[in-house]
Amino acid sequence: MTAPKIGIREVGKTFVSDKREVEALQSVNLDVQPNEFITFVGASGCGKSTLLRIIAGLETLSRGEILLDGKPVDGPGVDRAMVFQHYSLYPWLTVMKNIRFCRQLKVVADTVHSEADVETAAGRADALLSLMGLTSFADAYPSQLSGGMQQRVAIARALMPKPATLLMDEPFGALDAQTREVMHDLIRHVYRLEKTTILFVTHDVEEAIYLGGRVVLMAPRPGRIDSIYEVPLPAQRNQDMKLSPEFTELKRQILARIRETSGMQTDLEQLEKLTAIAG
Amino acid sequence: MTAHLTLASPEITAPAAAAAAQEAPAPTPPARPRARWWSIRGELPRRIVWTLAIAGLTAPFVLWWAWTALGLADPMFMPSPGAVLERIGRWWTSEGLLQDIGISVYRVMAGFALSALLALPLGLYIGTYRPVQALLEPLTDFIRYMPAVAFIPLVMLWVGIDEGAKILIIFIGTFFQMVLMVAEDVRRVPMAQIEAAQTMGATRAEIVRLVILPSSRPALLDTLRITCGWAWTYLVVAELVAANSGLGYAILKAQRYMHTDKIFAGILLIGLIGLLTDQAFRWLSRRAFPWRKQA
Numbered sequence: 001m002t003a004p005k006i007g008i009r010e011v012g013k014t015f016v017s018d019k020r021e022v023e024a025l026q027s028v029n030l031d032v033q034p035n036e037f038i039t040f041v042g043a044s045g046c047g048k049s050t051l052l053r054i055i056a057g058l059e060t061l062s063r064g065e066i067l068l069d070g071k072p073v074d075g076p077g078v079d080r081a082m083v084f085q086h087y088s089l090y091p092w093l094t095v096m097k098n099i100r101f102c103r104q105l106k107v108v109a110d111t112v113h114s115e116a117d118v119e120t121a122a123g124r125a126d127a128l129l130s131l132m133g134l135t136s137f138a139d140a141y142p143s144q145l146s147g148g149m150q151q152r153v154a155i156a157r158a159l160m161p162k163p164a165t166l167l168m169d170e171p172f173g174a175l176d177a178q179t180r181e182v183m184h185d186l187i188r189h190v191y192r193l194e195k196t197t198i199l200f201v202t203h204d205v206e207e208a209i210y211l212g213g214r215v216v217l218m219a220p221r222p223g224r225i226d227s228i229y230e231v232p233l234p235a236q237r238n239q240d241m242k243l244s245p246e247f248t249e250l251k252r253q254i255l256a257r258i259r260e261t262s263g264m265q266t267d268l269e270q271l272e273k274l275t276a277i278a279g
Numbered sequence: 280m281t282a283h284l285t286l287a288s289p290e291i292t293a294p295a296a297a298a299a300a301q302e303a304p305a306p307t308p309p310a311r312p313r314a315r316w317w318s319i320r321g322e323l324p325r326r327i328v329w330t331l332a333i334a335g336l337t338a339p340f341v342l343w344w345a346w347t348a349l350g351l352a353d354p355m356f357m358p359s360p361g362a363v364l365e366r367i368g369r370w371w372t373s374e375g376l377l378q379d380i381g382i383s384v385y386r387v388m389a390g391f392a393l394s395a396l397l398a399l400p401l402g403l404y405i406g407t408y409r410p411v412q413a414l415l416e417p418l419t420d421f422i423r424y425m426p427a428v429a430f431i432p433l434v435m436l437w438v439g440i441d442e443g444a445k446i447l448i449i450f451i452g453t454f455f456q457m458v459l460m461v462a463e464d465v466r467r468v469p470m471a472q473i474e475a476a477q478t479m480g481a482t483r484a485e486i487v488r489l490v491i492l493p494s495s496r497p498a499l500l501d502t503l504r505i506t507c508g509w510a511w512t513y514l515v516v517a518e519l520v521a522a523n524s525g526l527g528y529a530i531l532k533a534q535r536y537m538h539t540d541k542i543f544a545g546i547l548l549i550g551l552i553g554l555l556t557d558q559a560f561r562w563l564s565r566r567a568f569p570w571r572k573q574a
Binding site: 056057077078080082084088090093101106 | 471482493
C-alpha cells in the first residue's frame with residue numbers, strides 16, 4: 001500500500017454553545033489513498049460535514065491531526081478545493097470569470113512563469129467549460145443559470161487550479177433527481193479524467209454508492225465513523241447498475257445501519273407510546 | 280393651476296384600469312392572467328405601478344390645492360400652491376434661489392462625501408474583523424443615539440462658524456449610522472463565497488478585495504442612497520449655524536418674517552432635490568450591477 005494522500009488521525013471536535021459542550025467528532029481515523037473516491041453518509045449530526053470542513057482547513061480541530069502527504073493541515077489551501085451546496089458562486093462575475101477566479105490569486109499567479117503557462121491556463125478554462133457543457137454560457141451571469149448549471153460552474157471553478165483533492169459538501173443536495181443523475185455521471189467522468197482524490201459528503205445513500213469507491217458511514221452523538229463499505233462496482237459506471245442486486249443489497253445494508261445508528265428507532269417507540277396515550 | 284389639474288388625471292384613470300382588469304378575463308377560457316392587486320408580495324403591471332406612483336405623488340397637491348381654493352385655510356398659515364409656485368419664481372429671479380440651492384447641495388454633498396470616505400473603510404473593517412467590531416461597534420452605537428443638533432454649540436466652539444462647521448454637523452448626523460450600515464452590508468456577504476475563495480488559496484487581503492468588496496457593492500450603494508437622504512434632513516440643522524445662505528437658512532429666515540409661502544417652497548425644493556438624488560442612485564445601481572437582474 002502506498003502512503004496515504006490524507007491521514008485522519010484520532011480527530012476530535014468539540015463545539016461549545018451556551019456553555020454546553022457538543023462532541024461533533026470523536027477519535028476519527030481514516031486513511032485516504034491517492035486518487036480514491038470516498039463518500040460519507042450518515043444521519044444528520046454525525047459530523048460528516050464538520051470532518052470535511054476540517055480537512056479543508058475551514059474549521060479547526062480540537063484533538064488529533066490531519067496529515068496531507070504526511071504534513072499536518074494548517075488552514076485552507078489551493079490543493080484542496082471545495083464545492084459547496086450553494087451560494088458560493090460570485091454573482092457579479094460571468095461564468096468564465098467565475099471559473100478563472102483563481103487566476104487572480106497570488107498562489108496561482110506565482111506558478112505562471114511564461115506565455116505558455118498563460119495559454120495552458122486559458123486552454124484549461126475552455127476545456128472545463130466544454131466538459132461541463134457550458135460553452136455557450138461563458139458570458140452569462142450565475143443568476144441566469146439553473147441550479148444544476150450553477151453547480152457545474154462551481155465544480156469547474158474548483159477544478160481550475162488542479163487541486164490534488166476535491167472536497168464536495170452535499171453539492172447536489174439542492175438539485176432535483178433528474179439533474180442529480182446527470183451530475184453523477186459528470187462527476188464520475190471528471191474523476192477518471194482528472195485523477196483527483198475526491199471526498200464527497202451526502203445524505204443520499206444511492207448517491208454515495210453510485211459515486212464512491214468506498215462508502216464511509218458515520219454515526220451521531222458523538223460523531224464517529226461507524227463502518228466502511230467497499231462498493232462492488234467497476235470504475236466505469238452507468239445508471240443501470242443502480243438496479244443490480246449488489247447495488248440494492250449494499251443500499252439495504254447501509255440504510256438499515258443508518259436507521260440503527262441514528263436514534264430514530266427510539267423516537268418511533270416514543271411516538272407509539274404517545275399515540276397510545278392519545279388513543 | 281391648470282398644471283395641477285392635468286397632473287391629477289392619471290388618478291382618475293387608475294380605478295378605470297382596475298375595473299378593466301377585473302372584467303377582461305371573463306369571456307374566453309384561455310384568459311390572460313389578471314392583475315391580482317392584493318396578493319402578498321404580488322406583481323403588478325408596470326403601467327399600473329407608474330399610475331399609482333403618480334397618483335400618490337399628486338394626490339396631496341390636489342387636496343392642498345382644493346383646500347386653499349375653497350378658501351378653507353388662512354393664506355397666512357397655508358398658502359395656495361399657486362402662491363408657493365409664484366414664490367419660487369420670485370426666489371429664482373430676485374432672491375438668488377440658484378445660489379441657495381448651490382451652497383446647500385455643496386454642504387450636504389461635502390458632509391455626505393466625508394462620512395462616506397471614512398465610513399466605508401471603517402465599516403468594512405468592523406464587518407470583516409471581529410476585534411475591530413468588538414472595539415468600535417458599541418461606541419458607534421452609543422454615539423449614533425446622540426442628537427446631531429445638540430452638537431451645534433460644541434461644533435461652534437471647536438470649529439467656528441464657517442463652512443466647516445455646517446459640513447461637520449451633516450457629517451455627525453450621517454457618519455455613525457453609515458458605519459453601522461456598511462458593517463452590516465459587509466457581514467451579509469455569504470460565507471460560502473468567502474470560503475470558496477479560501478479553498479482556492481486566497482489570502483485575507485485578496486478575499487477582502489476580490490470577494491467581500493465586489494459582493495457587497497450593491498448593498499453599499501443602497502446604503503449610500505439611504506444615508507444621502509438622511510444627510511439632506513440635517514441641512515436645516517446645519518444651517519442653524521450662522522449661515523447667511525442656503526435652502527435651510529432661507530426656511531429659517533422666512534419663519535422669522537412669517538413668509539409661509541417661502542417655507543413651503545423651501546421644504547418642497549429640498550424634497551424634490553432629495554427625490555432626484557435618490558432616483559439617480561437607483562439608476563446608477565441598475566447600470567452598475569446588471570448581473571442582479573434575473574434572466
